[in-house]
Amino acid sequence: MKSLSEIDRVYRFYAKDLTFRAAVVITTRTSRTICGQLQTSPSATVGLSRALSGAALLAAHMSEHQQIGLHFNGDGPIAGVFAEATYEGELRAWCGNPQVDAIRQQMNSTARLDVADAIGKGVLTVVRSVPFEKQPRVSTVPLVTSQIGQDLAWYLEQSAQIPSLISLGVLLAEDGTVQCSGGVMIELMPQSDNAPASPGTTTPNETLINRLEELAAKAPPLSSQIEKATNAEDLLRVYTGEIPLVASDVIHDLNFRCRCSQSRLERSLALLGGHEIDEMVKARKDIEAKCQFCGATYVIKLERIEDLLAEIRTADATRKN
Ligand SMILES: [Zn+2]
Structure with a gap:
């Protein structure tokens, strides 16, 4: 039987009292495939794998045929990290400079470049595509740590005012390939009775966040948990403790799939x-x-x-009239 870490999948959960929803993703094989194709050096492998897990987590609670693209655009030597996921579990990713660790070798350092240093300071642009909407919804927030997980939590807080906890883990094998990769996300649900009873007391949401943060602080590194866990609920339990959970039966396999085509390329041209x-x-x-x-x-x-040029000219002329 294959271990949990070798089956790329998204698992969805809810707290029994509906105070939060959660997702667990395993992206080991997809990360391995993509990083193999791009021939990434170790810190690019970690950055891309984290971004892939992050995109898969954010897509987990969207709706059918929706997709999300994450662009970590910083001033660091990796020259941008991009990951895209659909609700149905199709993933792809890319980075500007897959051989980013060459910089360290030039500096005669053997230490691996930290993901935050590779990405640098900049912004996270999130592009969400919804069927039947002509334009995608685009939002941009500053990168807070450039470590990817906290940047995504910050984006959720800014865009929907919903506190969340995101943990991403990647373990590399000795040869630099992905040994295991995945992530956990817990998102609080909006509460109607969330006002403090009296000044100085905490709201139900604050109490829950404090509890979740306590558990997260005590949690061992996620990458080692992914390797050991036999099922997704065990992995989530590290972060939710004894809070009763309900597993959704909507489970999708995650796969690398590029949706490029001749017409898409022409449109981007x-x-x-x-x-x-x-x-x-x-x-x-x-x-x-x-x-x-x-x-x-x-x-x-x-x-x-020539046809494309004619189309652009016609569109320009129509706009001017
Ligand atoms: Zn392609």
Whole structure:
């Protein structure tokens, strides 16, 4: 039988009294696949795996056919980390500089670059796509620690005023590949009777948060827990203690899947704008473009680039009138 850490899946839970909802994700194999394709060095492997688990956790409580993209855009040498997840469990990720640890070697240091140093200071942009909405919902918050987990908790607090606890864990094997990877998220539900009874006393939510924070402070590193745990509820129990839980029967497998296509690539080319595309037309050549997530290459024929330019010009003319 395969251990918990080898089956990539999202598990959903609720507190029996509905004070919080929670999710547990295992992303070991997906992280291994993506990092293998991108040939990431160790700190990029950790950063990408954390981001993948974070995206899978945030997607866990969305609705069918919704997807979320997380872009950690900092001034550090990794040059940005991006992870995307759908509610149904399709994941992909990318980073600007997979060989980020080369910087340490240049400095003759053997220590691994910390994820926060690799990402640097900057912003987290969250893009949420909902079916039948033309434009995705985009929000941006400053990175608070650049360690990914706390940045996501901060985003949830800012965007929905909902306190949450997010723990992400990645363990690397000796050869630098992912031994296990996953995450746990607990999100408090909005409470109607959440006012303090009298000044100086705590609200029910505050009492619950204090309890959850106490448990989180005592919890051993999540990566070692993922390796040992035999089921997802045991993993969550480290953070919820004796609070009664209900497991949702909606469970999705998590898989690497890139949804790139010729038409998606052409649409992103159109976003470059008329001037850039005009230059491409002047060059009188087909363009070869590579998907940064999966490495697939697409050829856009010169005739198609000319069509795109004509479409942009027509759209511009309509806007001016
Ligand atoms: Zn692709």
